[in-house]
Amino acid sequence: MPNTSELASTAAARDPEGLALVDAATGRSMTWADFDGAVSAEAARLAGVGLQQGDRVAVCLPSSIDCAVAMLGAVRAGGIVVPASPHEPDEDLRRILEHSGSRFLISGRTDGDVPVERVLEPPAARPGADTVATATPVGSGEDIALLCYTTAARGQARGVMLSHRALLANVEQMAAIDPAPVTAIDRVLVAVPLFHVYGFGPGLLQCIRAGATAVIADHTDGRAALAACTQHHVSVVLGVPAMYAELAALPADELRSGLASVRLLISGAAALRPNVLTAIEQATGLGVYDGYGLTQAAPMLASTLVTGRPKPNSVGRALPGVELRLVSDAPTPDDEADEVLADLSDTDGDTGMVAVRGPNLFSGYWPDGVGGPDDDGWFQTADIGYLDADGDLHLVDRVDDTIVVSGFPVYPHEVEEVVAELPQVAEVAVVGVLDDHTGEAVKAVVVPGPGSTLSEQQVIEHCAQKLPRYKVPIAVEFSGQLPHTVTGKLYRTKLR
Known part of the structure; x- marks a missing residue:
């Protein structure tokens, strides 16, 4: 597997003048050639301040072109990106920086003392065409590209190590869905923060791989999403249930008009309520496709896109290249987990803990790689689910306690x-x-x-x-x- 940032180079070679990224709020845009140049310029900047392969680079920026350039630039330079929300409380950000051992922080936040060697400003406002820079990608394959902080069982935040191999494998798995969710002619509203793995992988990376235009939104509510769809002729929307709930509450005529250019609605990162799916479909004729993923899977594992039909309460079937099975034992010795399974299991034995295997799985938890897939490549989640008569997965609970x-x-x-x-x-x-x-x-x-x-x-x-x-x-x-x-x-x- 190559360096993840080489997706941008491939897109630039294929269609240098094609529209790559658009900031929904400001209208700022970049061609693929400009974007690839900006990524190289950022990589060169980081190398110039002493970045070495494997150094952690925390990126704490709003979802924007600058965020995309900063993340891929750090990856191209051989850094390990540690994404963080710009709204993260100071104490929580400090814990992430300390635990990850981040050497650099790219952020617009200037308040507060942070435990890093150097705080860097966001990438220049207009990098790309007026910036001549070359940067040879450093790192590939099993080298770690992303260190995402998430929760493990019992609520302990841990750093999930995602390699180039895992990120690129998941991009290919999504592209292998028939028909492909995103193509080169699409304009995709990425209404999910890029500092969230769902926004970075299925959002940004999927667009780059396909050569589609990514319309990047920050803090998108229902009406703002409709405005962005209309202004930028969006054909695919990638969002979260909260946004879709706001859309479902709007008048049907307003919803139909705002989504007139849209052919596909995709939801993820939380449970989608059936009444929201139904309301949007009745108003527009568009179904909302739901899915299932984990940060540890970079992140997508299953989707109703695989079956080609939205189904209330279902997350569909495993992506191509992902294996999924239900097992009857808990991932760790846990009396509560055993009792949960005893209560939820049915006589047919089709309810159990979700276990997954595939090239998109993580390399364990930072820093020593413990807790990753077993020797046979299986990772047992804390999710409990069952398969319905069609073979579609339904999630019914989690043994861990995270909300x-x-x-x-x-x-x-x-x-x-x-x-x-x-x-x-x-x-x-x-x-x-x-x-x-x-x-x-x-x-x-x-x-x-x-x-x-x-x-x-x-x-x-x-x-x-x-x-x-x-x-x-x-x-x-x-x-x-x-x-x-x-x-x-x-x-x-x-x-x-």
């Missing part, structure tokens, strides 16, 4: 710790609940102490003072007790 709000993880224990600060709380558990706008939302179940007069509003207000908005519970339920396993562990699945 995914608009594609971003919330660790229940961090919310529980905040709620437990209230003296009237005897015990608390936090779970995810379905939400039309964010896929999932946070709910707290509280066992109050004797004589407590604690109210739902008091709990929510306390959390709002201590946590980012997306981590604040949308509801608080009071209960006399919480369910536990026979070993005394909180049985979160029963609570859900």
Whole structure:
């Protein structure tokens, strides 16, 4: 497998004057020749400040052309990109930088002290045609290109090591779907942050591989998405359930008009509610294709695009080149996991833990590669699913406890710790609940102490003072007790 950044070089050689990238907010654009030149210029800049192969380069930028250039430029120079949200709280960003050992940070944020050797400004505003630079790609194959921080079981953030091999394999797996979701004639609205692996892989890299135009959006709501589709003649939309929920709530005439140029809607990163899918299809005749992925799979594993028909509550079938099976044992010794499986398994034995194998899988967790695929190449997820009569996968629960709000993880224990600060709380558990706008939302179940007069509003207000908005519970339920396993562990699945 070559260096991931060589996708840009191939696109530039094939169609140098073709429209490569467009910033939806500003209208700024780049041809493939300009983009490839900008990537080389960024690689040369990084090499000039001392970047060595394997150095970690944190990229903390809004989703934009600059972000795309910074990420691929660092990869071309041999760096390992550590994507981070520009809205990341300072403390969380510091933890990522420290754990990854990042040497450089590319960011527009100038506030706060960060533990890196050097903070670099974003790429120049107009790189490319007026910048003459060459940079030979450094690294390929099993060399790590991306280090993405995500959650593992029990809510511990860990760095997922994605090699050039894994990223490029997943791009090829998506392109092998028949018909291919994205082609050279498409304009794709990438309404997913590039610092999220879903936006970087199925979004940016898929567009580059196909030679399609990527219309990059940041903070896209429903009406902004429609405006971008109309202005840039978008034919494919890549988004998240929260955006589709906003689209579904718009008047049917407005939705039809705004999506007039669109032929394909793709959703991912969180659960898509069936009523959202139905509302959009009834208004426009367009189905929303859902999928299943993991950061550890770079990221796509299955999609209803494979079957060619959206299906409520289903994530479709495995991508070409991906093997998927259901197994009956937990990935690690875990009494709760065993009890979950016992409750969810049916007499036909078609419910179990999802295990996957393919060339798109990660190389283990940073820094020593532990926790990766086994000796036979299988990686056992913490997801529980079943296959329906058509052979399509349905996900019903997760053994790990992470709540995914608009594609971003919330660790229940961090919310529980905040709620437990209230003296009237005897015990608390936090779970995810379905939400039309964010896929999932946070709910707290509280066992109050004797004589407590604690109210739902008091709990929510306390959390709002201590946590980012997306981590604040949308509801608080009071209960006399919480369910536990026979070993005394909180049985979160029963609570859900």
